[in-house]
Amino acid sequence: MSVLLPAAGRYISFDPLAEINGDSVRAVLTGVFLPHQCREMMGRHGLPALPRPGQWYPMQAWLNLLAEIEQQFGPRTLYQTGLLMVDHGVFPTGMPTLLAALQALDGVYQTNVRGVRMGYYRASEVAARELRMERCTPHPVEFEHGVVTGLARRYKPAGAVRLSVDLDPSGPAEGLYKNSFRVTW
Template sequence: MPLSLPTPGRYVSFDPAAEINGDSVRAVLAGLFLPHQGRDLLIRHGLPAPPVPGQWYPMQAWLNILAEAEDRFGAGTLYQTGLLMVDNGVFPTGMPTLLEALAALDGVYNANVRGRHMGYYRAHASGPREVRMERCTPHPQEFELGVITGLARRYKPAEAVRLAVEVDRRVPPEGLYKTTFHISW
């Protein structure tokens, strides 16, 4: 299997030996709406098309696929892919609150990625109708924004009329990997 070389300075796995579950890769690719391009991206980066459920694949190859998808199709495609991953992936059901659903994202991530020090998600209430979500992962920020928005929409509080998910500009990002999101309703 050919090795994928990371784009210098972009989306580099925290652990060179880390792997991602094939189910996650399949869920994300379902959100691309580009079946032939998705297949070509997988093959070009040394992953099978389609990925086999339950199999594990190099995380760096996966991150290289996301970087190439961003370069070829734009950041909006990564956002849409992350958004739809919530519909196509396995996420907790029956969460009583948005905060609990967002807090569960860390467990979902750790169940689908294996490696040392692969990052985290942390959610905490920052007001009566707002949550702060900190993420530190090697995934593109637009992809993460889509995932968090998808979860926020799925678990939106019943009383919420308007829901906003945005990068919190009051908290400076730390490179490509650490970002804080502000969710309010």
């Protein structure tokens, strides 16, 4: 089967030799509701159908997989994949606050991705009941939106009735790679 992948070059690793941990790659199978198709896609991008925990795989292959998921199933599927990655990936537990959990995301990222200057996450308090999560990574924005929303839901502040995670129009916006999310409750 021939697949058109105009989006395959859409998300480019900051370091061509960068790698991602197999635990993260495995989590995407849980996040996509069509695991059979996802395994086929993984094979097309040189990723094993069942990635091994602790193994490292090319970051660009991972980004190409996310681009194909976006192309085949749409940005909402990327969002859902990011959201479910929080439940099925390796994320911190027992954080005392939502801000602490969001601040820990950079360490999680640095642990699961290895390469030179692979980006960052920075969380800060903007006002009472408002946080900003700045991110600069090669991942799709909708995928990142899902990850940040998943963490926000997991560590929702006590007494928060509504929780909202939106792209922050006042934050940095440099193409696909750098922008921020506004978390309010």
